[in-house]
Amino acid sequence: MSEQDFGDLARRDTERHLLLAVDESENSKRAVMYVADFFSGNPDVFVTLLSIIPEPTDDFFPTEEKRQQWLEEQKNHMDCALANYKGILLSAGLNEKQIEVRLVIRHCTSIGEAILEEQAKLRCCIVVVGRRGLTHNEEFLFGSTSNRILHHATHCAVMIVE
Amino acid sequence: MTQPAETLREADIRALIARHAGADRVPTNFQIITDTSDFFKIEYNDVVLLGNVPYWMKRCEKEGRFGLDDEPKFWVRRAIELTTSATRILKLVFFEEFQTVIAGVKMTCFRSPKKEARLLDLVAGHKNFMHGRWVLDAAGNNVRILEFIRGPRFDDVVTSYGSNHHDYFYNFFPRVLDHFIELVESVKFLHDQGEKHGDIRRDHIIWDEERQVNRWIDFDYNFQQGESLFSFDMQGLGNILIFLVGRGDVLVPDLYHNQRALFDTLWGEDLSIAYKNRVANLQKIYPYIPDSLNRILLHFSQGTNFFYENTDQMLEDLSVARADMISLTGRQP
Numbered sequence: 001m002s003e004q005d006f007g008d009l010a011r012r013d014t015e016r017h018l019l020l021a022v023d024e025s026e027n028s029k030r031a032v033m034y035v036a037d038f039f040s041g042n043p044d045v046f047v048t049l050l051s052i053i054p055e056p057t058d059d060f061f062p063t064e065e066k067r068q069q070w071l072e073e074q075k076n077h078m079d080c081a082l083a084n085y086k087g088i089l090l091s092a093g094l095n096e097k098q099i100e101v102r103l104v105i106r107h108c109t110s111i112g113e114a115i116l117e118e119q120a121k122l123r124c125c126i127v128v129v130g131r132r133g134l135t136h137n138e139e140f141l142f143g144s145t146s147n148r149i150l151h152h153a154t155h156c157a158v159m160i161v162e
Numbered sequence: 163m164t165q166p167a168e169t170l171r172e173a174d175i176r177a178l179i180a181r182h183a184g185a186d187r188v189p190t191n192f193q194i195i196t197d198t199s200d201f202f203k204i205e206y207n208d209v210v211l212l213g214n215v216p217y218w219m220k221r222c223e224k225e226g227r228f229g230l231d232d233e234p235k236f237w238v239r240r241a242i243e244l245t246t247s248a249t250r251i252l253k254l255v256f257f258e259e260f261q262t263v264i265a266g267v268k269m270t271c272f273r274s275p276k277k278e279a280r281l282l283d284l285v286a287g288h289k290n291f292m293h294g295r296w297v298l299d300a301a302g303n304n305v306r307i308l309e310f311i312r313g314p315r316f317d318d319v320v321t322s323y324g325s326n327h328h329d330y331f332y333n334f335f336p337r338v339l340d341h342f343i344e345l346v347e348s349v350k351f352l353h354d355q356g357e358k359h360g361d362i363r364r365d366h367i368i369w370d371e372e373r374q375v376n377r378w379i380d381f382d383y384n385f386q387q388g389e390s391l392f393s394f395d396m397q398g399l400g401n402i403l404i405f406l407v408g409r410g411d412v413l414v415p416d417l418y419h420n421q422r423a424l425f426d427t428l429w430g431e432d433l434s435i436a437y438k439n440r441v442a443n444l445q446k447i448y449p450y451i452p453d454s455l456n457r458i459l460l461h462f463s464q465g466t467n468f469f470y471e472n473t474d475q476m477l478e479d480l481s482v483a484r485a486d487m488i489s490l491t492g493r494q495p
Contacts, residue, residue, distance in 0.1 A: 059276035059384060062257075109356055109391040110471075137265035140435050140469055141397060142388025148471070 016045045019124035019156075021115045021149075023051060024081045027130030031161040032085045035128055036092035046098050048122055049085055051078050052114050053105045071105060078103055112148025119156055128159040170194075175209050175216050178244040182218070196300035201237050201254040210241065210252065212297045212305055217241035217252060240310070251294075251308040253278070253382070265397075265436045271385045275304040277360070278382035282306060284355055290348035292368075292379045306382075316341070316367035316376050317402075321410050327448055330409045336487045338406050341376050343480050346399055348378060350473035353392050360384055362398025364405055396470045397436055400462030404434060404442055407451065407459060412441040431465025438464075452490055455483035 020035055022028035032049075039045045053074050061067040082101050089099055108114040119127050131146045139147070146160045172194060179188045189207040196211050204210065210217045223238040237256035242249060259272040275296075285291035294308035320338055324330025345367065352359055359366075361383035367376050385394070405411055414433065417425040424447055432443035441447060442463035445456040458479045461470055470476045 054387070056386070057277070057280075059274040059280065060386070107356065109353070111389050135267070136464070137435055138267050138388075141265055141267050141269070141394055143390030143393040143469070143471065145389045148389060 016042065016126075017122065017124045018045060018047045018126045018128055019050055019115070019119050019122060020047055020085075020128045021050045021052070021118075022081070022085055022130070024077060025130065025132065027132050027161070028081075029085070029088075029130075031128055031130035031159075032088050034159075034161045036089050036094070040089070040093035043098075045094070046100070047089060047094065048100045048102055048124065049082055049089075050102045050104065050115065050118055051082060052108065052111055052118075053078060053103070054111060054114075055105050055107045057107070075103065075105065110143070110148060112143075112145045112152065115145070115149060116153055119153070124156060126157045126159060127153060128161065130161050133162075170211060170214060170216055175244070178216060179209075179218060182242060182244055182247050198254045198299050198303050198305055199301050201239075201256070204239065204254075209244070210299075210305075212252075212299060212307065216244040217250065217307075218244055219252075223251065243307075249310040251310055253306040253308065255303040255305070269385055271383055273382045274384040275306065275382060277384050278306055278380075279304050281352070281357060281359075281381040282308075284352070284357060288348060288351060289373065289375050290344060290351075290377055291381075292377055311368045311370050311377055311379070313369045313371040315365055316369050317364040317405060319369050320406055324409065327409050328450070331407075331448065331450065332491045335407070335409075336484075336491055339480070339484055339487060342403060342406055343477065343484065345376055345378070345402075346473050346477055346480065349395055349399065350477065353395070353473055356391070358387075358391050358395050359398070360395070362395050362402070364402045367402075390471060392472055393469065396472070396476070397462065399473075399476065400459075400470075401434070401436055404440065404444070404459055404462060407455065408441070408444050408447070411437075412444060412447055414439045414441065417441070417447075429465075431463060433464050435462060435464050435466070450490070452483060452486040454479070454486045458483060 018035065018039065020032060022032060035047065055071070056067070058064060058067055061070060082103060086099055086101055090096070104118065106114065115127065115129070127149055129146050129149060134144055150158055150160060175194065176188050193205070193208045194211060195204055195208055198204065198210060204219055206219060206221065208219045210219060218241060220240040220242065222234040222236050223240060224234050237254040239252045239254070240249065241252050253275070255275050256273055259270065261268055262271055279296035282294050282296060286293060292308055292311060294306055296304055296306045299305050323334035349359060349362070359378060359381055361380055366378060366380050368379055370377050414425070414428070417428070427446055428441065432441055432446060434440040434442040442459050443456065444459055445451045458476065460466055461468065
């Protein structure tokens, strides 16, 4: 993706630009509701609803066709979830011009790092994510996106919604 | 790397077997196979043709895992490459998917020939990995043809060192630590290319006697990652380090039965996250372990609040531990 693709959004760095990173989980929905409740009365706020789908390598699938099918299904699910989340923000009082929806399908070694790369490109001043409530052992084995963002974010505030 | 048309005839293959093993060892009957899909039908002494290279099939390889010692792996066969007389390991396509539980967490793993083939290409020039090539057979199966590594498992080498732990730690461990650091650096090489090993275990390191180097084997495991591609590899490295520092796993039941006073000093937080019956805080057992080294082990204990995210973080701490080991033992590895 070229720098050009971020031009419009990056210009919003004078505004109160929130990056609301979500997936299909309940904790993401809680984060969306929190943002809707907390920021809906503010006309200066701009929200980018971001979802990242880690692109799996071809070895996860017997054929390229199956891989594309899987990606299409993931994209459709996430498009639907993002539309619902946007609906929550709209019904809370934000208007269409205050919301951008962004779905990124890409290879990434860390979802948290990928979110922070988006934050840097879009120059958002706040990153908001939900917390999955992983057990200690789950975090040990798979890592934690919210912890990764908390520890590695620079030049922005981080809100983690429990 | 697709399979060219079969050109070798049975007479040619018989001549190659006779050249390799002697005329009296040529089997009376054998199959010539170009499609390895049904690997159960490939029998001892059959010949598999891959890229028009004939492989004289020998026994299945075995693996001790899941409590089933010496379980034969029917899809992993030792074979003689008849054009060179070299021993090879042929890994045939076996799409196995299964649930495993690690640290109380369920995860779905599967075997991926494509992943292993891709990594074989990636590590072709790297001394710390097994080497080999891959070929598509007549049915399009990705068969990996691996060089045979002569030598014992690294963990078996390590446990043979020293008359007791103190002797091992002062006289052998500095060298073992250098080997381990080299192994972590080789995993970093994979991670830097956006790849993971996927099945880092101590029985997947072979001490190559010819080249005098440790080599990682078996990269065909795969699983859907969570937040990080690397965290599962990191926990594998931690388990191995705990084993190496302890000259074997220090098991809680053994302490309970044989060293009750030490057992009574342990808390839950001292145990390994991945395996609750193993001690990770080994300084409680062997007080001469330097703090810097023990701190690395504690990252893999139940009491930790900070996990290594990548090999760079671990290597940084290992370099401090290495310096402390030299100070402690007076040994330059």
